[in-house]
Amino acid sequence: MELICPAGTPAAFREAVDAGADAVYCGFRDETNARNFPGLNFSRDELHDAIVYARKKGCMTFVALNTFMRAGDEEIWYSAAADAVRLGADALILADFGLMAHVREQYPEQRLHVSVQASASNPEAINFLVEAFDAKRVVLPRTLTIGDIARIGRKVKCEIEVFVFGGLCVMAEGRCSLSSYATGKSPNMNGVCSPASHVRYRQDGSDMVSELGTYTINRFSHGEAAGYPTLCKGRFDIGDARGYAFEDPVSLDVMGEIEALKDAGVSALKIEGRQRGKAYVAEVVSTLRQVLATAPSGRGPLLARLRALSEGQKTTVGAYEKRWR
Amino acid sequence: MQITSILALPLKAVPLMPLVSIELVASRLFKLLLSAHGDMFERLGTYKSNRFSFAPTDLPLIFLIEPHLLRLKVVRQSEAFTADAGVEAPLVMLLALLEGRCDADALFFSRDLKVIGDMEAMLAMRNALDDCDIDLPRDLARIGGPAAPIVHRLAVEIRSRSLREIQ
Numbered sequence: 330m331e332l333i334c335p336a337g338t339p340a341a342f343r344e345a346v347d348a349g350a351d352a353v354y355c356g357f358r359d360e361t362n363a364r365n366f367p368g369l370n371f372s373r374d375e376l377h378d379a380i381v382y383a384r385k386k387g388c389m390t391f392v393a394l395n396t397f398m399r400a401g402d403e404e405i406w407y408s409a410a411a412d413a414v415r416l417g418a419d420a421l422i423l424a425d426f427g428l429m430a431h432v433r434e435q436y437p438e439q440r441l442h443v444s445v446q447a448s449a450s451n452p453e454a455i456n457f458l459v460e461a462f463d464a465k466r467v468v469l470p471r472t473l474t475i476g477d478i479a480r481i482g483r484k485v486k487c488e489i490e491v492f493v494f495g496g497l498c499v500m501a502e503g504r505c506s507l508s509s510y511a512t513g514k515s516p517n518m519n520g521v522c523s524p525a526s527h528v529r530y531r532q533d534g535s536d537m538v539s540e541l542g543t544y545t546i547n548r549f550s551h552g553e554a555a556g557y558p559t560l561c562k563g564r565f566d567i568g569d570a571r572g573y574a575f576e577d578p579v580s581l582d583v584m585g586e587i588e589a590l591k592d593a594g595v596s597a598l599k600i601e602g603r604q605r606g607k608a609y610v611a612e613v614v615s616t617l618r619q620v621l622a623t624a625p626s627g628r629g630p631l632l633a634r635l636r637a638l639s640e641g642q643k644t645t646v647g648a649y650e651k652r653w654r
Numbered sequence: 655m656q657i658t659s660i661l662a663l664p665l666k667a668v669p670l671m672p673l674v675s676i677e678l679v680a681s682r683l684f685k686l687l688l689s690a691h692g693d694m695f696e697r698l699g700t701y702k703s704n705r706f707s708f709a710p711t712d713l714p715l716i717f718l719i720e721p722h723l724l725r726l727k728v729v730r731q732s733e734a735f736t737a738d739a740g741v742e743a744p745l746v747m748l749l750a751l752l753e754g755r756c757d758a759d760a761l762f763f764s765r766d767l768k769v770i771g772d773m774e775a776m777l778a779m780r781n782a783l784d785d786c787d788i789d790l791p792r793d794l795a796r797i798g799g800p801a802a803p804i805v806h807r808l809a810v811e812i813r814s815r816s817l818r819e820i821q
Contacts, residue, residue: 338697338785340754367774368697368781525773537768555763578763606784609757638760 330587330596332621333391333490334614335603337369342379344611349618352389354422355379355603356520361409362393363424363446364603365520373412380417389419393603395444396520397425397503407431414439422468423447424503424517429462442490443467446503446517452484459487466490468599470502471581474651475589482594489594494617495601496640497581497647498522499561507560511542523559530558547578554578554642562640578641583649584620584632609638660815661746669714677728680717683794684726690793695721697782701775707740710748716740739771739779746816754784755817766820 334350336342345353356362358370371379380390392413398406406428413421414436421439423429424446432439445468449455458464466488469478482489500507508522509515516522527542535551539558546563549555556562556578565574581601583590590598598621600613616635620628636644668676688694695702698721708717714731729735741748741758743766750756751767758780761767769776791809798805 338781340785340787366777366781367699367701368778525777528773530769530773532768537765549765552765555765557759605759606751606757606780607754609760612757637764638757640759640763642763 330591330598330621331490332614332617333597333599334610335495335600335605336379336610337364337366337603337605338607339371339375339379341603341605341607341610342371343382344607345614346383346386346388348611348614350388350614352391352419352597353379353383354391354393354599356393356395357409357412359405359409360396360518360520361406363395363444363516363520363522364393365396366604367525369604373416376413376418377416384417390417391420391422391442392418393422393444394428395422395424395446397446397517398427399518403427403431410436420466426458426462429458429464433462440465443487444503445470445492445498448501448503450481450501452481455481455485455487459485466597468492471498472501472648475586475593475649478590478595478649479593488596490597490599491583491590491595492581492601493583493587493590493598494613494635495580495605496557497576497579497645499576499647505561511544511560523557528558556641576647577643577645579643579645580639580641581647582632582635582639582644583646584617585625585628586646586649587621588625612638660812665712665745673728673730676715677726680728681726682797684719685724686797687788687793688724690796691786691788694786694788695782697785698775698778701772701778704738704772704775705736706775706779707735707737707770708748709740709742710745711742712744737771739769739773739776741767741769741776743767744820746820749790749813750817750820751780752783753788753790754786756820758784 331351333352333354334345336345336353336355342353356364356370358372383390394409410432420442421432422442422444424444432441441462441464443449443458443464449458449467450470455467464487468490471492503517512524512527514521514524523541529540531538537549539546541558546558561575562578567574613635616631620631636642702721706719716729716731716735718727747756747761747766751758791806791813794809795802795806
């Protein structure tokens with residue numbers, strides 16, 4: 330199975346390649362990708378250099394153009410696709426059906442992957458995209474069990490890629506409007522979930538309070554491990570109880586289930602984290618590369634050391650092994 | 655986090671130094687990094703005109719950086735100052751972040767690092783520095799003259815001991 334690794338900067342890209350990535354995915358410095366954060370991502374020249382670097386080391390480069398085009402401004406996405414193809418991207422990761430149609434029509438030879446943002450999570454939806462746009466691979470959402478993935482795998486005519494480590498989105502990706510509701514901006518249209526422009530941290534006594542727009546997301550007591558200020562991992566008052574309504578601040582780690590994922594027909598394992606630093610990328614990619622080469626009984630200690638890098642300093646298998654509260 | 659490293663003793667002496675001397679040394683190092691990494695603040699974009707504070711929690715000092723003016727200023731913690739965005743952590747962690755040897759999000763999750771102010775500006779600064787390939791021993795050795803190899807070896811030793819403590 331391929332190891333697909335994130336890079337938000339050229340430095341992180343080189344770390345991912347050197348640490349043993351089979352492919353590195355990245356995006357341009359604009360709203361065409363779902364990690365449109367300040368100071369992050371690649372200029373055209375940087376992408377060119379990155380692709381050359383990766384090729385020399387036998388590594389592929391996937392370019393994420395996985396936001397939805399705004400009517401009237403399609404040219405932003407079209408020119409990003411044209412540049413990614415011209416620079417030699419091994420695959421484009423797309424979410425918008427209109428952009429998929431454009432890429433298929435203009436660049437018939439270009440390999441196309443279906444982004445998790447496309448919300449294609451059943452055989453009918455996936456096979457439609459394979460037949461309509463010749464999609465070669467689909468990235469499945471983190472809301473399916475391994476059994477679900479296996480059932481899908483038996484019925485689809487393309488490769489399957491799943492998230493195995495990093496940020497845990499518990500929503501129907503590409504359809505989630507929580508961030509829009511609170512801030513007017515979303516990963517789907519603007520490339521930002523909980524945009525930094527709306528995030529504030531303040532001390533209240535010994536507590537740290539995280540806020541998103543006018544909403545209090547969480548209150549962490551002194552020394553308590555913290556998480557990102559996302560609504561889906563916020564702590565709220567619900568009735569008489571205070572707790573996490575959707576999910577705790579926690580990261581995904583399904584590396585203990587590699588054999589089951591392989592049996593389910595998965596051909597690529599994806600690491601989330603284009604917004605993370607190069608130290609994180611280097612550590613996670615090299616560790617997971619080691620895990621893949623290690624017998625199941627020896628993987629535990631390797632994975633344990635990644636827990637300290639994780640949101641809330643905790644990891645979970647999430648919906649892959651669904652145990653509803 | 656309490657840093658007990660090789661740096662602990664020198665750190666105790668820093669507050670006793672006149673502020674003007676501290677600022678002189680820090681500015682010299684800042685200029686050195688700028689000359690070695692000319693595009694250090696390119697990723698800041700419009701946030702270049704912001705003022706950033708870097709507050710080592712084990713020193714009673716705040717380092718203020720204004721990227722568009724290529725200026726570094728040092729104030730005592732007790733003094734009033736203004737900054738658009740800032741970060742607080744033990745000095746060793748701030749230096750590790752400068753070199754991209756630590757992940758800022760992980761330090762935030764573990765509560766070793768605090769961020770204040772404009773988060774867009776702070777994210778841009780984090781990403782700008784992370785992409786810089788700063789290597790303090792290598793960069794410091796450039797002003798070492800004939801003693802450059804010794805400066806480099808010493809800096810590498812201090813760095814590896816310090817990193818061992820925080821990892």
